[in-house]
Amino acid sequence: MASKGPVSAKLWVYDVGFGDCLLLELEYAATTRFVLFDFGTKGLPPRASAGHMKQIGAAIGKKLSGGELAAVVATHRHRDHVSSFELIPGLAPRTVVQPWVDQPSAKHDWTGPGRGVQLRAVRDPLGFMPATLRAAQSSSQHALAVLGEGHSLAAAAKNNSANPRALAFLKKLCPPSRHDYVWAGGRAKNLERALPGVQIRVLGPPTVKQVATLLRAPRRSARDTAEHWLWLAGLTDEATFWRRAELAMASSAAARQGQGRALFPRAPSRRTVPPEVRWLVERMGRERRDAASALVQAVDSALNNTSVILLLTIGKTRLLFSGDAEVEAWRWALEEAPNHRQTRAAVRETDLYKVGHHGSWNATPHATLWPVFGKTGGPRRSGRMVSVLSTKPGTHPNVPAAALEKELKQSTKHYCTRARRPAGQHCVEVPIRLRK
Ligand SMILES: [Zn+2]
Known part of the structure; x- marks a missing residue:
């Protein structure tokens, strides 16, 4: 009996600068089916024209006209992943796959679908419940105002800011019953139907219920807990951030009113802050900027960790x-989830890996994920893993991480959007070589 699955496969990786856009082409006996993973940017490639994204949108539209678009996978709601779908003419996927936090009917304090623990200690961990995610995104907008456009984190703050237009567009792409809002260990039923002969495992994102179990796991060290994005209380929860910011503003306002006396009271001066407290105003300003920076980074990580992780077989x-999943999501999938042993065994056999988060170090965790890959090795290794990187240096400090890029070039068959092209x-x- 002839196989009902794909007979050949190929991946098109579009150079969107700092962002992702990958089109998987699966050739079936009678049709061609596509899956589009993300389409957005937060920094065009060098020398790109203003119409760059539009040109890519048109090219994708043309390619799609030769087959069926089985699915759009919008891995997470960062702008560099979802902001440009509207530029693809005639985009009509059979299904749309998004993380569970994007479900439009989600209650504001929903901790996610599926089974999990009761949340007692954890009230409002930043960045995961739909409402906190929204609040965090709106605070990113405020943080941008505090930091200023010239700040090194301004691009990240913009990228974090809410993007309701893109989400509304995704919502309308197909009827609600054909959306899959997925979570670690759950299923993507519409996607399964749209891709016959392809086994689909959903490894992420975890839900709040799932990740809350980490809090009680005794073998996690204090350092690990401190690194965890959900437990970075203090600076990273929104309420504390704004309390601090307000305090700083109130203090500087009080200072401005001037409890001290001017040195030359009659001299015309634009500055209303008495000299003896100017140091305080300066420090308060710095404190505000530091708090805003910490918030932007925390929101960035939290959003990355809402990324859909799919393993297609x-x-x-x-x-x-x-997507851009970071270490916390990988730890859940590979070390903590009830089915983590099966997941590890499956991930060990990975033939193609889309490098997470544009090559940042914590999205391809050195200890958690990298050693699990079983098909890495030198150029002589037969059937070695293919790695695919979409990135643009200079957008985030240390992204792509030089050490990771070196390792990818040495131990995998590496493709990157930065490679020279006509x-x-x-x-x-x-x-993609399909093995039977
Ligand atoms: Zn990204």
Whole structure:
């Protein structure tokens, strides 16, 4: 009997600068089916024209006209992943896959679908419940005002800010019953139907219920707990941030009213802050900026950790797409989840890995994920893993991480959007060998 699954596969990786846009092409006996992972940018590639994203949108639209678009996977709601879908003419996916936090009917304090623990100690961990996520996104907008456009985190603050237009567009792309809002260990039923012969495992994002179990796991060290994005209380929860910011503003206002006396009271002066407290105003300003920076970074990580992680298996070939998931999401999938042993065994066989978060170090965790890959090795290793990186240096400090890029080049068959291409060609073609 002829297999009902794909007979060949290919991945098109579009150079959107700092962002993601990958089109998976699956050739079936009678049709071609596509899956589009993300389409957005927060920094165009060098020398790109103003119409760069529009050109890519048109190119994708043309390619899609030769087959069926099985799914749009919007891994998470950062702008560099979802802001440009509108530029693809005639976009009509059979299904749309998004993380559970994006479910439009979600109650504001929903801790996620599926089974989990009762949350007692954890009230409002920043960045995961739909309402806190929204609040965090709106505070990113305020943080941007505090930091100023020139600040090194301004791009991240903008990227974090709410993007209701993109979410509304995704919502309308297909009827509600054909949306999959997925979570670690759950299923993507519409996607399964849209891709016959492809086994789909959902490894992320975890839900608040799931991750809350980490709090009680005795073998986690204090350092690990301190690193965890949910437990970075103090600076990273929104209420504390604004309390601090208000305090800083109130103090500087009090200082401005001037309890001290001017040195030359009759001299015309634009400055109303008495000299003896100017140091305080300056410090308060710095405190505000520090708090805003910490908030932007925390929101950035929290949003990254809402990324959909999918492991697709075609025959014996395994393709791993992980959005921008960071170490916490990987720890859940590979070390903590009830089915983590099976997941590890499956991830070990990965043939193609879409490098997480544009090559940042904590999205391909050095200890948690990297050693699990079983097909890394030198150029002579047969069937070695393919890695695919979409990035643009200079947007985030240390992204892509030089050490990671070196390792990817040495131990995998590496493709990157930065590779030289003929002028006018916006994508990298990645061949995929399907093993029976
Ligand atoms: Zn990203």
